[in-house]
Amino acid sequence: MSRRHAFVTGAGSGIGRAIALELAAGGHVVSLAGRRAGPLEAVRDEIRAAGGEAFVQDGFDVTDAGTVESGIAAAIEAAGDIAVLVNCAGEAPSAPFEKTDFALWQRVLSVNLTGVYLVTQAALASVRRAGDGRIVNVASTAGLTGYAYVSAYCASKHGVIGLTRALALELARTDVTVNAVCPGFTDTPLIDNALDTISRKTGRSREEARASLAHANPQGRLVTPAEVAHTVSWLASQGAGAITGQAIAVAGGEIL
Template structure:
């Protein structure tokens, strides 16, 4: 289904990024993953020989431009770009430092822009391409104690809509998937913060997060990967400018 396609997945060493990269590779795509932790990237690359790992920081414009140039030279231009890299912290807004605010926006929002920017001219010229932002339900509604993350993910959704409008006549589609809490390392970090700040048990902390999903469960990385795979397929050719909520009905 994806044979002959070249895909970039940022944050590809763990969680959703790993699941997306492996799903694209299993569908036949050549996949380049990037992130800041070479060991984790190498582990994913060993799982499928269609996956190649390149260490790069999505907040570094020169590094992302170099990644695109090097990957294109080695395997051809990117047909698919999945901007997945992200991070989150937690604190009341009045206790959030400017440094924490800026870092969250740098990784989640600016990093998403720098991930896709080098691919835009080529995709437009070829009149073909798929761009998918991994946003969050935090891009569709507000949550307490994560103001920088909510602001950043709303920005990612806005960026997606702007690019979709700009590219709508070029054959390039631009969409966002917006999962609720996903069973990943980031979820475990959120659980740990709840335990430290409230004294709850692991089970109580996990239950409080799972309760945000009307289905009473966490989203699995493979579910997000399946949604991305569909948006990148020929079946998704008419889908652009959309937010796909994977949240058990929490948001639409």
């Protein structure tokens, strides 16, 4: 599947960056989509330095239908039809349910769930034209179970998994597969933000907060972005053509 076009949202940092690098290393031309140019350009330069090919789609707001449609169109013009779509853009603010106001709820659902809907709607015709298309949605173990103080996040990620399964069945008789990967606590900037919040609210040090998150993983550690990226790369491969509608936990045995 060398030189196929992969489109990755949230590609400027964390898991999205790792996925973009992994797909580029596997021979894909990668469109790097996100809101800020600087981080995307840094990933593009890293890919090019390794001999790969990448394009930046900055100003890409997954919650804005017009921006999404124009960004997808520009990516197709630059690199051809999208064979692999990876929806990775997301955010994970925390708050007790009683302090989760409507603005917070709406923002999290808009980015994490409606964003997947809008991007997939805009790209699906292209994915079908490309042949052996792959759609991979980055969900979370929070889409498979509940966690306290992140009710909006859990709701959004459960929604992503439901959307994944429904679309997989609609497309089952085509050559397009649709899957979700569900990372546990992963060593990314999102975790850094969570550590700051935990430390501020509990008085624990960042090291103690990190240890408490790692403890949720039976392996006693945080997942690495590269481990999530390897799973996405496998789902994007030709050998994974019979895998569809799945929500694959990358969490060290936290979810069985």
